[in-house]
Amino acid sequence: MLSFISAKEAADKWNISQRRVAVLCSENRIAGATMIGNMWIIPKDALKPIDKRTVRDNSDNSIALKPFVKWVGGKSQLIDELEKMLPTDGEKVFTKYCEPMVGGGALLFNILSKHNFEKLYISDINSELINTYNVIKNNVDDLIAEIKEMQLTFLPMDENSRKFYYYSIRDKFNATSLTDKTAVDKAAYFIFLNKTCFNGLYRVNKKGQFNVPMGAYKNPTICDEENLLNISKVLQNVTIVYGDYSLSKDFIDKSTFVYIDPPYRPISETSAFTSYNSDSFDDNEQIRLAKFIDEINAKGAKIVLSNSDPKNVNIDDTFFDDLYKAYKIKRVSATRMINSKADNRGKINELLICN
Ligand SMILES: C[S@@+](CC[C@H](N)C(=O)[O-])C[C@H]1O[C@@H](n2cnc3c(N)ncnc32)[C@H](O)[C@@H]1O
Numbered sequence: 001m002l003s004f005i006s007a008k009e010a011a012d013k014w015n016i017s018q019r020r021v022a023v024l025c026s027e028n029r030i031a032g033a034t035m036i037g038n039m040w041i042i043p044k045d046a047l048k049p050i051d052k053r054t055v056r057d058n059s060d061n062s063i064a065l066k067p068f069v070k071w072v073g074g075k076s077q078l079i080d081e082l083e084k085m086l087p088t089d090g091e092k093v094f095t096k097y098c099e100p101m102v103g104g105g106a107l108l109f110n111i112l113s114k115h116n117f118e119k120l121y122i123s124d125i126n127s128e129l130i131n132t133y134n135v136i137k138n139n140v141d142d143l144i145a146e147i148k149e150m151q152l153t154f155l156p157m158d159e160n161s162r163k164f165y166y167y168s169i170r171d172k173f174n175a176t177s178l179t180d181k182t183a184v185d186k187a188a189y190f191i192f193l194n195k196t197c198f199n200g201l202y203r204v205n206k207k208g209q210f211n212v213p214m215g216a217y218k219n220p221t222i223c224d225e226e227n228l229l230n231i232s233k234v235l236q237n238v239t240i241v242y243g244d245y246s247l248s249k250d251f252i253d254k255s256t257f258v259y260i261d262p263p264y265r266p267i268s269e270t271s272a273f274t275s276y277n278s279d280s281f282d283d284n285e286q287i288r289l290a291k292f293i294d295e296i297n298a299k300g301a302k303i304v305l306s307n308s309d310p311k312n313v314n315i316d317d318t319f320f321d322d323l324y325k326a327y328k329i330k331r332v333s334a335t336r337m338i339n340s341k342a343d344n345r346g347k348i349n350e351l352l353i354c355n
Pocket of ligand 1: 071072073074075076100101102103104105106107123124125126243244245246261262263264281
């Protein structure tokens with residue numbers, strides 16, 4: 001007679017989480033698994049299914065990776081320009097990559113799709129964002145199970161129920177403090193909110209509470225499983241740090257390519273997009289960053305820094321030209337939101353500053 005074990009026993013036996021066992025059962029990947037009431041039972045001699053991560057080989061290093069969140073100031077539009085600045089040949093070899101203000105990581109994921117660096121370092125001052133990077137690195141299966149469930153619940157709902165659900169997740173996100181125990185839940189809420197909120201904004205009030213309203217997407221992809229699995233795989237080789245960009249100083253040396261993309265100086269009076277966190281990135285912060293750039297320049301690193309061009313608004317504003325007069329400054333054209341209204345987009349110049 002066939003004998004069965006519980007999902008918990010299977011989880012212990014295969015050294016995976018109970019939630020992962022439930023997902024594998026619901027995906028029909030465990031032959032003979034049956035649901036009794038609201039619990040799965042699994043044939044005692046069932047074999048552990050091969051995890052998708054172990055069969056998706058990246059030996060040719062050519063998987064296409066996309067940022068897993070939308071991020072204000074995301075650099076997707078500038079990738080071609082940034083790529084031209086990557087030192088890939090010449091007599092000097094750069095084996096390390098550092099992006100200390102990583103945000104959504106548009107360049108990082110482009111780099112990880114195509115280029116080989118021996119060591120990589122990313123950081124950000126946004127603790128929820130960095131938690132999500134860490135959870136994707138260390139616990140992607142549980143994360144996927146959670147956001148898949150949210151997607152399955154949310155998408156079939158009508159507008160009113162979606163609103164109710166969105167705000168209940170936002171409340172849970174704000175009410176749950178980040179600990180080892182809540183890390184996966186918080187990363188799941190973070191991705192859900194990013195994919196369903198207004199314009200993918202991350203904005204917090206003075207108390208640090210996320211306060212962006214729901215967006216108006218008809219059919220958002222909340223769980224891009226394949227991309228998350230691929231990202232998880234490449235992040236295994238990346239040091240992920242929560243904190244100030246200056247912590248990366250010890251990592252950076254003469255064989256490091258550094259890309260820094262600080263929060264913008266607001267380009268119009270109504271654009272308050274420097275508030276990624278409750279502290280804004282004012283001119284004194286830009287000056288502190290320029291000093292840091294000088295320090296790592298002295299170490300011999302290759303540096304690229306991007307920023308908005310204040311001359312877009314005031315042709316006489318030479319703030320960055322003065323601050324970085326010892327460096328090369330290139331102006332490139334990009335389309336940006338020029339104030340907080342979604343339809344108010346325009347062509348503006350961005351600055352690429354390098355040594
Ligand atoms: C313009 S965004 C980066 C966007 C990114 N390049 C992308 O493609 O999505 C700037 C980032 O710097 C982070 N940041 C702000 N102050 C910081 C600090 N002192 N140290 C590290 N990161 C900081 C913000 O949280 C934000 O994610």
